[in-house]
Amino acid sequence: MDLVLREGAFLGETHIVTGAAQGIGFAIAQALALHGAQVAMVDLDRGRLDEAKARLQQSVPKAAVAPLVVAANVASEQDVPRAVSEILEATGCINGLVNVAGITRDARITKKTLADFNLVLSVHLGGTFLFTREVAVQHWHPLFKAKGDQPLDDGVNRFIVNFSSVSARNGNIGQVDYTAAKGAIEAVTRTTAREFSNYRVRVNAIAPGPVNTPMLAAAGEQAVQAFKRATLLGKVAEPEDIAATVLGMACPKISGYTTGQIFAANGGLYLA
Numbered sequence: 001m002d003l004v005l006r007e008g009a010f011l012g013e014t015h016i017v018t019g020a021a022q023g024i025g026f027a028i029a030q031a032l033a034l035h036g037a038q039v040a041m042v043d044l045d046r047g048r049l050d051e052a053k054a055r056l057q058q059s060v061p062k063a064a065v066a067p068l069v070v071a072a073n074v075a076s077e078q079d080v081p082r083a084v085s086e087i088l089e090a091t092g093c094i095n096g097l098v099n100v101a102g103i104t105r106d107a108r109i110t111k112k113t114l115a116d117f118n119l120v121l122s123v124h125l126g127g128t129f130l131f132t133r134e135v136a137v138q139h140w141h142p143l144f145k146a147k148g149d150q151p152l153d154d155g156v157n158r159f160i161v162n163f164s165s166v167s168a169r170n171g172n173i174g175q176v177d178y179t180a181a182k183g184a185i186e187a188v189t190r191t192t193a194r195e196f197s198n199y200r201v202r203v204n205a206i207a208p209g210p211v212n213t214p215m216l217a218a219a220g221e222q223a224v225q226a227f228k229r230a231t232l233l234g235k236v237a238e239p240e241d242i243a244a245t246v247l248g249m250a251c252p253k254i255s256g257y258t259t260g261q262i263f264a265a266n267g268g269l270y271l272a
C-alpha cells in the first residue's frame with residue numbers, strides 16, 4: 001500500500017485494531033502503521049497474530065514502532081479488559097479503536113440455531129461494546145475525571161471506527177444474525193458518539209459493500225459475481241480500499257468535524 005495521508009500522520013499515536021490477523025483488519029493495521037501509528041493487533045490466535053505481525057513488518061519496513069500483538073476473544077468479558085490494560089501498560093495512551101473482528105454463520109431463518117444467532121451477535125455487537133467500554137473505563141474516562149470533568153479539548157486525536165455492512169440496510173439472505181448485529185452497531189455508534197462527546201472522541205462507523213477477503217470467499221463464487229454485478233462500480237473492493245477510507249475517518253484533518261455518522265463504502269450497491 002502507498003501513502004494516502006502525509007508521512008507520519010499518526011506518529012506518536014496508538015491505535016487498536018481488532019480482527020487484525022487477516023482481511024480488512026490486517027489491511028487497516030498495515031495502513032495505520034504505514035502512517036506512523038503504533039498498532040495493537042488483536043485477534044483470537046497468537047500464532048496467526050505473530051504471522052500477521054511479520055507480514056506487516058515486511059510490508060512496512062520503516063514502521064516507526066513495532067506493532068503489539070494481543071490474543072483475545074472480543075466477545076469475552078475476561079479477555080477484553082486484560083487486552084486493553086496490556087496495551088495501555090505498553091503504550092501509556094490509546095488514541096484510536098477500530099472494531100473490525102467478525103464472523104458469519106450463514107443459514108436461512110428456518111435453519112438458524114439460536115446458538116449461532118447469539119454467537120454472531122456476541123462477536124460483532126458484544127465485541128464492539130466491550131472494547132468501547134474498556135477503552136473508556138480504563139483510559140478516556142479517567143482522563144476526563146483528571147481534568148475536573150471538563151471536555152478534553154487538548155488537541156489529541158481520539159476516534160472509534162466501528163464496522164457495519166451494506167447489508168444492515170439492504171438485508172441479506174442467510175444473515176439475520178449478522179444484519180441484526182450490523183444494524184445494532186450503527187445505533188451503538190450514534191449513542192457512543194453522544195456519550196463520549198466530552199472525551200472529544202469522534203465515533204463513526206463504516207458500512208462496506210463486498211470486500212475481497214476470506215469472509216466474502218466463504219459466500220461462494222456465485223454470490224461474489226452477483227455482488228459485483230449489483231455494484232455501480234462493477235467490482236468488489238480490496239481490503240486496502242476500505243483501509244484507505246478508515247485512514248480518512250481516523251485522521252482529524254479530514255474527519256475532525258464528523259461524529260456519530262455511518263460512512264457508506266459500497267461501490268454504489270445501495271444508495272441511501
Ligand SMILES: NC(=O)c1ccc[n+]([C@@H]2O[C@H](COP(=O)([O-])OP(=O)(O)OC[C@H]3O[C@@H](n4cnc5c(N)ncnc54)[C@H](O)[C@@H]3O)[C@@H](O)[C@H]2O)c1
Pocket residue numbers: 018019020021022023024025042043044072073074075099100101102103123163164165166207208209210211212213214215216
Ligand atoms: N468482507 C466483506 O465483504 C465485508 C463486507 C462488509 C462488512 N464486513 C465487515 O468487515 C469486518 C472484517 O471482515 P473480513 O472480511 O476482513 O473478515 P475475515 O473473516 O477475513 O477476518 C475477520 C477476522 O476477525 C477475527 N475474529 C473473529 N472472531 C473473533 C473474536 N471473537 N475475537 C477476535 N477476533 C475475531 C478472525 O480471526 C479474523 O482474523 C467484519 O466486521 C465484517 O462483518 C466485511
